[in-house]
Amino acid sequence: MIDLRTLSRRGFLNMGALGAASMMLPAGVTRPALAAAPLAPVKEEEAVVAFSHVGPISDEGWTWAHHQGVLAVQEAYPKLKKVLEVENVPYSADATRTFRQFVSEGASVVFDTSSKGDFLYEVVKRSPEVAFLECDGHTVEGNLGWYYIAHWYPTYVLGVAAGHLSKSGRLGYVASFPVPSVFCSTNAFLMGARSVNPKATLQTIVINSWFDPQAAAQAGTALIDNGCDFLFGIMDEAAYLQVAEKRGVWAAMWNTDIRRYGPSAYVSSIIIDFRKFYVDQVGKRLAGTWAPGEFILPLGGGVDRDAWGEKVPKEVAAAADAVRDKILGGWSPFAGEIKDASGAVRLAAGQTMSEKDLYDWDWSIEGISGLNA
Amino acid sequence: MGPYRLQRFPSAAPGIALLARLGAIVLALLISALVLALTGAKPGALALQVVTASFGSQFGLEDLGLLVTPLIFTGLSVALALKIGAWNIGAEGQFYAGAFAASAVGLFLPVAEPLSLFLMLLAGLVGGALWILIPTLARAYAEVNELITTLLMNFVAVLGVYYVSTGPWRAKGANSTTARIPAEIPEFFGSLHWGLPAAVLLALLLALALARSRFGYEVRLAGSNPQAALYAGLPARRRLIAVMLAAGALAGLGGMVEVAGTVHRLQGGLSNSYGYLGIMVAVLARGSLVGVVFSAALMAFILNAGIILQTQGLTTSTVLAVTGLILFLTAIGDELAHYRLVRDARA
Structure with a gap:
């Protein structure tokens, strides 16, 4: 039996490759x-x-x-x-x-x-x-x-794009509930953005639903009013993309390709x-x-970024894709030192988070507001 | 004009009322069957499926029992308040408040099991009563319409429970819920617990108490004719306060039973709209506390049928439409039962 906590990112990819080769194991099987x-x-x-x-x-x-x-x-x-x-x-x-x-x-x-x-x-x-x-x-x-x-990898890639595209460095996030998926998604996104712009911050609004177009649109509007010029979120519909399109800011999405709701604002999506x-x-x-x-x-075996939006500059897409290639090559961006929202060091330099750590992530990193009670 | 005309009577003859109700349900099912047949479904097979799945297996019976339990509590809550002429639209909020208070005791008070369950029960009662306290006092002393105030308190309770269960009380590794509450109401039939017999017994005792006691008489009098009650020198205000608080306590008890018997964790979606459904249960019971048990059973059957139909490929909206139609026609049937054909005296 393989212990998840000791399984490295590289081990993961190897298993994924093995699975693809034999067609017996699905990519990413961690404990068969x-x-x-x-x-x-x-x-x-x-x-x-x-x-x-x-x-x-x-x-x-x-x-x-x-x-x-x-x-x-x-x-x-x-x-x-x-x-x-x-x-x-x-x-x-x-x-x-x-x-x-x-x-x-x-x-x-x-x-x-x-x-x-x-x-x-x-x-x-x-x-x-x-x-x-x-x-x-x-x-x-x-x-x-x-x-x-493993949505955290493409999310980090989208974060890199956001770091390049956001002028103000103020990113907004429409969240459902303060659950591990959302902590991990917001953290990975901001870490990606900070790899480009170390001063970037992420403001979240929790709307207590995965599917509430009206609340998501209101949250999107409030975030833009607060100075955010790039919206991300974990919603099952496109409401805040439409708001971003109307207000002329960038937006990245989850689940599927829904660029037709906001073709100019659309950056990419976490495709599952x-x-x-x-x-x-x-x-x-x-x-x-x-x-x-x-x-x-894993990335490329059930989750990935979507094709880049029509307004995303080629250099930005290339820079983000270079990071994606690095991750596919076995590199993990989730390495210390990582501080939490209160400034305390939670992951020391030299340490890397395991897949299970990422999956169970339940605290916000420094620079994120609105999620921690 | 013929020699006969329709006249509305203040009360319906029991036989006719029953007939009207059965007729309404049959008619609603026939209309639904017709519409389903037109869309290409097989209504006969679906109906058979619903009946066998509901009554033909232990799983089906457990589901019905678990669904009927909270509906009896919220139905009793609304029906009791109606006895004194108050509309408790806030059973939903009181249900959450009771569940919240009971969970607080169950999660954080370090006592052993039979006692902890008893303390949770008390907390549920008190939580529900406290949640209706402000609307009650506002109605009793300032004549503020309780319909609005009880309704608005619901949102506060729901969001409050969302907040604690996703925030300070969230269990590590859990998605939006608290840890499991150790104390559980014992089960006696699969996952069906003693909350159901307790609810039925409570309905019978309450009905008996209201029918036979002086207090019950005063409540009924104050409810049906407040002027007469005042004239008779009844302490109408005190009776109103007592009954409304008791109504809140009943819904709160429902929340405690749901959390300690069925769900075992405090969380946002806990109530499943049982509080609002309780209004329908009470209205269908036409003011009878014993009737609440039967209308709650009917409602549970319809809701459970909805889930069965969804696994058969019907969409949620179709199921909602069928349940809506049944309730709509039942309400019309109830009203029509008040009318009788009488010989026109003028003819």
């Missing part, structure tokens, strides 16, 4: 198997595969991207008995009801595309014959694994792609070789 009895194989014609989504498929963001994975599964396994998909599953006991319903429908494998935590585990415990995969999860059991994307991972996991479940694990899909 627990010593649990494997689940019996299922015939494709008898298998039910289920997905629970946090938002609507039509969001053109997070849920839409996962839905592309669902479509890929259907294409790869056209004879599946049923593919169940439920949208807008809330973070409440209703999520448990949805998962229970999946199990009642005879699901062989259940994907929770947005960390439902205890609401999922409740059902996991009592359905040992079903394989569960939780996106952005934290627990591995005999029949439960988790997966996520779960298609290969989903097809692989379903295939293993059918074959009876599925095992619970921790999967972080």
Whole structure:
């Protein structure tokens, strides 16, 4: 078994390369198997595969991207008995009801595309014959694994671009909740920007939702009014991009290519792609070789930056891409010394954060305001 | 004009009321089935699926039971306030306040289990009552409309819970929730816990107390005719304050039961709109506290059917439309039950 904490960035990439070569392991598998009895194989014609989504498929963001994975599964396994998909599953006991319903429908494998935590585990415990995969999860059991994307690397690349593009050095961020994904995203972004402009700062506004176009637009407006000339955020829709377009400032996005909502303002996006991972996991479940694990899909293997926006100068794109190449070559930008928002040193010089450290990051670095209570 | 005309009576005959309600539900389902059939779905198979999934498996029954429990508490909260003529639109906020207070006790008070559960229960009651205190006093002493004040307090409570669960009380490694609260209401049927029998028992006891006690009589009198109550020398204001605080405490207790029995962590989405649904539950129960149990069961069945239908590929909006139609037609049916055909005296 491989311990995540000792696994270096380079080790990660090697494993990714290995996976791509053999086509057996998906890129970024970090802990392939627990010593649990494997689940019996299922015939494709008898298998039910289920997905629970946090938002609507039509969001053109997070849920839409996962839905592309669902479509890929259907294409790869056209004879599946049923593919169940439920949208807008809330973070409440209703999520448990949805998962229970999946199990009642005879699901062989259940994907929770947005960390439902205890609401999922409740059902996991009592359905040992079903394989569960939780996106952005934290627990591995005999029949439960988790997966996520190494979004911090492309985010750092976007940060480099922001450092070049922002005149004021004041960056704005529309955040959902103060959760590790958001801490890591804001930190990586500002670290990228500070590698170009050491005086850059990041102001965040938390709107308590992943999908609230009105609140996101208001937050975007407030950030611009405060002097920010580059907006980033972690939203499942394009509202603050439209605000940036109207106000003539830059914006970078998450999930998908949504440049048509603000072609001049659009810099790039954190593009996510779960298609290969989903097809692989379903295939293993059918074959009876599925095992619970921790999967972080790496840069270039499930997460990347989008093609640069039409107004982004070529030199800026080239400078940012040079950093991306360096990361692909095994370099990690997340090395000490790193100070937190209070100025205390949290990572000493010479140390590098592991993938798991980045995944669990729950404090803000110096220069970020609005996230820490 | 014929010799007959429709006349509205202040009360509906129980038989007719029941018939009107059943008719409304059947009609709503028929209309939904027709629309579904037109869009290419198979309504017969879907209906069968809903019934077997709801009642045919232990998972289905557990789900119904877990859903009906908070709805009884919030429904009782609204229905009780209505007895004295007050609209408690704030059951949602009181639910959160009760859950918040109970979680504070459960997370930070170092006591062992049966006692900690009891203290959480007290905290839930007090939290809910405190959350309705300001609207209650404003209504009792300054005649401020409680409909608005209780509603506005909801937003404060929800955002407050969001703040503590994503901020100071957030557990390390958890996404927007507190740590798991160690004290749990015991389960007796799968994940179904004793909160459900307690809720049903509470409804029966409250109904009995209001029907048989002098206090209950005074409340009903003050609710149906405040002028008469004043004339009779009843302490109407004190009764109003007591009933409204009790209503808040009931919703707060619902929050405590949800957090200690079902969810086990304080978090933003905790209530699932149970407070607002409680208004519908109370209205459907037509002022009967025992009726709240049945209307909460109906509501739970409809909501659960919604989840089942979504796994069958229906979108959220279709499901919402079906539930809305059922409630809409039920309300019309309830009103129509008051009308009877009478011989026109003028003819």
